[in-house]
Amino acid sequence: MPGVASIGGGSYAAANVSQQAASMTRGTIKGWFLVHKWSSLICTLFLLMLCLTGLPLIFHDEIDAATGHAPAVSGPASSGEAAGLLPLDTVLARAMARRPGEVPVFMAFDNDGPQMTVTAAPRPDSPATAMTLQILDRRTGEPVGAVEKGGVMAFLLQLHTDMFLGLGGMLFLGAMGLAFVLALVSGVVLYAPFMRKLDFGTVRTVRSRRVLWLDWHNLLGIVALAWMAVVGLTGVVNTLATPITRLWQASELADMTRAYAGRPALPPARYGSIDRAMAAARAALPGVRPQFIAFPGGAFSSAHHYAVFFQGDTPLTERALTPALIDGETGRLTEARRMPWYMLALMYAQPLHFGDYGGLPLKILWAVLTGFTIVVLGSGLYLWLGRRRSTDGAVREVAAGGEVAA
Amino acid sequence: MIRSTFAMPVLIGLVSLIGLVVALAGDGWFDAASWIALGVPVAATLWAYRVKRT
Numbered sequence: 001m002p003g004v005a006s007i008g009g010g011s012y013a014a015a016n017v018s019q020q021a022a023s024m025t026r027g028t029i030k031g032w033f034l035v036h037k038w039s040s041l042i043c044t045l046f047l048l049m050l051c052l053t054g055l056p057l058i059f060h061d062e063i064d065a066a067t068g069h070a071p072a073v074s075g076p077a078s079s080g081e082a083a084g085l086l087p088l089d090t091v092l093a094r095a096m097a098r099r100p101g102e103v104p105v106f107m108a109f110d111n112d113g114p115q116m117t118v119t120a121a122p123r124p125d126s127p128a129t130a131m132t133l134q135i136l137d138r139r140t141g142e143p144v145g146a147v148e149k150g151g152v153m154a155f156l157l158q159l160h161t162d163m164f165l166g167l168g169g170m171l172f173l174g175a176m177g178l179a180f181v182l183a184l185v186s187g188v189v190l191y192a193p194f195m196r197k198l199d200f201g202t203v204r205t206v207r208s209r210r211v212l213w214l215d216w217h218n219l220l221g222i223v224a225l226a227w228m229a230v231v232g233l234t235g236v237v238n239t240l241a242t243p244i245t246r247l248w249q250a251s252e253l254a255d256m257t258r259a260y261a262g263r264p265a266l267p268p269a270r271y272g273s274i275d276r277a278m279a280a281a282r283a284a285l286p287g288v289r290p291q292f293i294a295f296p297g298g299a300f301s302s303a304h305h306y307a308v309f310f311q312g313d314t315p316l317t318e319r320a321l322t323p324a325l326i327d328g329e330t331g332r333l334t335e336a337r338r339m340p341w342y343m344l345a346l347m348y349a350q351p352l353h354f355g356d357y358g359g360l361p362l363k364i365l366w367a368v369l370t371g372f373t374i375v376v377l378g379s380g381l382y383l384w385l386g387r388r389r390s391t392d393g394a395v396r397e398v399a400a401g402g403e404v405a406a
Numbered sequence: 407m408i409r410s411t412f413a414m415p416v417l418i419g420l421v422s423l424i425g426l427v428v429a430l431a432g433d434g435w436f437d438a439a440s441w442i443a444l445g446v447p448v449a450a451t452l453w454a455y456r457v458k459r460t
Contacts, residue, residue: 196411200415315432362444365445
């Protein structure tokens with residue numbers, strides 16, 4: 001509080017009040033210090049793993065293009081209806097001829113070029129690990145690039161998502177994300193008394209290595225706070241993707257397809273024309289672009305429907321997908337209904353976690369801020385490992401505004 | 407205390423949040439605005455490194 005203590009007769013009272021505030025909060029500081037220490041210790045190693053695997057994943061589009069896994073192709077958008085694009089039934093037939101004995105589970109489109117994907121699996125309800133993705137040119141039905149199973153990027157993605165432990169691993173990483181958020185909150189609370197006497201941005205290089213890293217920890221932690229909180233919280237939301245989607249399937253989707261309840265699942269042999277289904281879906285939601293089709297029996301549809309997911313019609317609502325449910329056999333529309341709030345939250349949590357929605361400069365900033373996070377985690381670990389003082393000593397340092405001889 | 411300690415952090419945090427959201431709202435200028443806004447925490451760090459070292 002610059003200036004307060006110098007106001008003549010008020011100085012004693014002011015000093016007294018501030019001393020009282022400090023002594024009153026000593027216990028509070030200790031509580032928050034322990035919350036910060038333990039929430040950080042629980043999550044730090046997992047967060048370091050997430051940062052290190054996340055760094056290359058930020059650039060997965062560029063890496064896939066450079067390594068020939070998914071080369072960019074120019075031409076009419078595969079999500080459109082331009083001349084020169086093959087019927088979807090033709091592309092699907094060619095793709096499935098390369099996966100004999102399997103069934104289609106997803107078909108996805110691109111707004112920037114003629115490439116599209118067809119995902120096949122042994123059964124309609126096979127787990128994601130059993131699925132195979134093909135990237136195809138919609139003008140020829142031929143593959144573009146080779147999507148290898150078990151490539152380095154796929155390995156990193158799996159490690160980052162669930163550590164090869166399935167849903168349990170995902171939810172565990174979600175819990176680590178919550179611990180990280182708690183560490184951020186408690187860190188901000190401790191920042192207040194610690195920085196009482198220090199200017200914003202102070203980095204004391206001449207005191208000791210410990211003080212230097214403590215100051216970097218505080219500076220990088222506070223400048224990257226908003227980004228870390230958003231990426232952390234959206235990461236937690238993403239770990240809930242499976243239960244959130246199941247909730248939607250069991251409530252909204254079940255409600256939309258009530259007329260079909262109790263009927264046996266539609267066998268793949270009786271799947272009708274995708275082009276006819278797409279035409280019915282486009283008629284129900286005119287003027288917007290389809291992003292993907294979920295085939296019957298998977299996590300994103302009923303056992304009887306093609307679910308065609310359309311993007312919103314403005315950049316801001318583009319990610320708010322709306323499904324049109326088409327009877328898989330007859331190709332007639334059953335219903336199109338906006339997604340509930342929890343599915344919208346999941347859809348917006350994805351770009352805000354991946355950083356892939358603002359071009360290469362945004363990705364580079366994402367990487368720099370990931371680097372900041374690594375330094376915050378690493379310096380936090382260093383401060384804990386190199387501790388020579390008791391909790392009370394550390395609390396004294398925080399309470400004194402960082403001014404304890406190092 | 408709150409004002410002086412948190413003035414810059416709150417400013418940087420708000421600008422960062424605006425940067426995170428604005429790129430969702432469109433392409434082109436929206437993206438450029440988000441680069442500038444999310445560049446602020448990075449710039450603040452560079453400033454501290456250059457100016458605030460003691």
